[in-house]
Structures are given as structure tokens and as C-alpha cells.
Amino acid sequence: MALPAAILAVLVLLVGAAIIDTDIFTVIRYVVSILALICVVLVVQVRQWWWAIGLIPIAIVWNPVFPIVIADTQLFAGLHYIAALVFIAVGVGARVTDSKSRG
Numbered sequence: 001m002a003l004p005a006a007i008l009a010v011l012v013l014l015v016g017a018a019i020i021d022t023d024i025f026t027v028i029r030y031v032v033s034i035l036a037l038i039c040v041v042l043v044v045q046v047r048q049w050w051w052a053i054g055l056i057p058i059a060i061v062w063n064p065v066f067p068i069v070i071a072d073t074q075l076f077a078g079l080h081y082i083a084a085l086v087f088i089a090v091g092v093g094a095r096v097t098d099s100k101s102r103g
Helices: 003-018 023-047 049-061 073-091
Strands: none
Touching: 003 023, 003 073, 023 049, 023 073, 049 073
């Protein structure tokens, strides 16, 4: 159910890892944070809330309104790849098991 949003987030994170020190990076922060929150809503709707444990920290770290400044560019690039893995896991793992779960 969260697969399309997760795939888009992975693509944005991979691009964002390459452009961390540029002016356009604020847009990356907005997109990643919003997609993380969208995925949180989707996993809560299918009653698999434990996936939110990985998504909420992503929404906080990439939050553009109150940004967390990580001075080490390589560390932040590494966090991009870890966040991409979290989104892949959520996209593949958060599934609707039966028609009653959609409800």
C-alpha cells in the first residue's frame, strides 16, 4: 500500500545524497519529510503501526521547518542511504493482509 510513496522517497533520497550542500536541498527535505508522513498515515491505516518507528525519525531529521543541522556531509549522505533502506522495507513489508484491514 505504501509502495508508490516509498519508491518516490527512495528516488528523492538518492538524488538528495548527491546535492546536500546546494540551495535546492531544502526541496529534498520537504519531499522526504512529507513522504515519510504519508507513509506513516498509510501504515497506520492498515494497522501496521510498527513501521512508523522507522518513518517518524526520518520525518524529524529531514524536517525543513525546524531543520536539524548535520555538519558532516558524508554522515548525512549515509543517513540518506539508511533512510532509503527504511523506505524500501516499509514499501515491501507494509501490506494489506485481508479486505477487512482496509476498513
